[in-house]
Amino acid sequence: MMSINERQDELIEEFSMFDDWMEKYEYIIDMGKDVIGLTEELKSDDYLVRGCQSRVWLIPAQENGILQFQADSDAIITKGIVGMVVRVLNNSSADEILKSDLYFVDKIGLKEHLSPTRSNGLVSMIKKIKTYALAYSAKAI
């Protein structure tokens, strides 16, 4: 099983093939389209991470100490990025997630989407993932 950082490095490697922003965004959009979205029922306010411009839904699950998240967004670019975050963090323990530093967003040149002023729900989503991880790790003790 790959570690969080190995998965981040893999993404950075994938993005290194692109030399202009267009290709990069096309790739994110494709990933956004490929993310298996949530059913309308699951896109409920219970799972909603509020962002003002685009909305993100996040559903956590845990089995044998390993966390799995499902996520969706109403904007495709956000959905693509959310998909990458989930791909990087899924299949990890709560502790690994709590300790993680998501450097890949910056490294692939998408830092702007992580700025709180973008209000796309991404920052809140990552915070939420860590909150879930904290809750799961507390339960484990």
Added chain:
Amino acid sequence: MNIEQIRKEFPILQQEVNGKPLVYFDNAASTQKPKVVIDRVADYYSNEHSNIHRGVHSLSAAATEEYELARKAVQAHFNAKFDHEIVFNKGTTDGINLVANGFAKSFLKEGDEVIVSELEHHSNIVPWQMACEQTGAKLKVIPITDSGEWIMKEFHNLLSDRTKIIAVNHVSNALGTMNPITDVIEAAHSKGIPVLLDGAQAVPHMAVDVQALDCDFYVMSGHKLFGPTGVGVLYGKEEWLNKLPPYQGGGDMIKTVSFEKTTYNELPFKFEAGTPNIAGVIGLKTAIDYVNEIGLGAISDYEQELLEYGTEKLSQIEGLKIYGTAKNKASVISFLLDGIHPYDAGTILDKLGIAVRTGHHCTQPVMTRFGIPGTVRASFAFYNTKEEIDALYEGLLRVKKMFS
């Protein structure tokens, strides 16, 4: 109007964003500043600054004079009857809060009603909701049609003896609709009801004459009129400003203070507590002078030309839907493209150097009315060009291709 020359007077328009020449189409959120305004503010701080209305020394006297000259310029610009009907403040939001607060304190009681419209900016909803909560008054809302226009029949039905004030926008920021405010004011006054106009989106586009309109209050923001941020104007008819209680307490707004009793200063100082945004006020005067030099008539004609061109051009894009199709509109085009989320469209346009606003534009009820999460909004000022609209058109074709 020599647009090429005018563009040179705005330093920010010379820059590139993401390696592309900036196309600034977010003028409804805030306009850019001509060099004369920037220089005036810098010059004020470099050579003229001092606190106003307080010192006997020369600098203070000079700054006070400049500040009061600005008041006279604003009075002339909006054709107010007296200069003491011009209150300087932080902007539109501040002005509405001042009036809503005063009404809550002095005029609203349980069972009374306040009328706003479905087209309002949150700044002209929330202060009235707060006033209603405090007093037990009720908020009544003029609904809009599919084209984004008030349903006037419904408005007339809402008017009653319980109505204490009508607070509506002159021009809609989300859709660009120029609202039939003269009809509203006439109907309101026939029943003795005062009217507040939110002029934030009107003043950059047209000459406003508060006496001809006969509105009771008019509010605006300097930053949307090519002036500095953090400064705005509340116009109020003398009789209304006299009737309204002070908003904030502090220096400058008092005549005498003792622990037993404080008496308030006369208009307009009664509403200008504390050290105001002196540089902002002085910069606003320069902005008004600048706009008047070009002429609001010429500005309006040219912007209507841009609006027409833009509307026609964007309508050529298959799957693009314009929200706000009133006959009388300011130069604002709000739209959605083929089910593409505004955030997605805005992100790609930004990469192309095109600044548009995306989202609900602080008018969530309008978005709810149309059942959409938000729109992409391109809003034009007189320094924009048809070539820039062409760039937006090309950008949108690209967006469409990327998300299809």
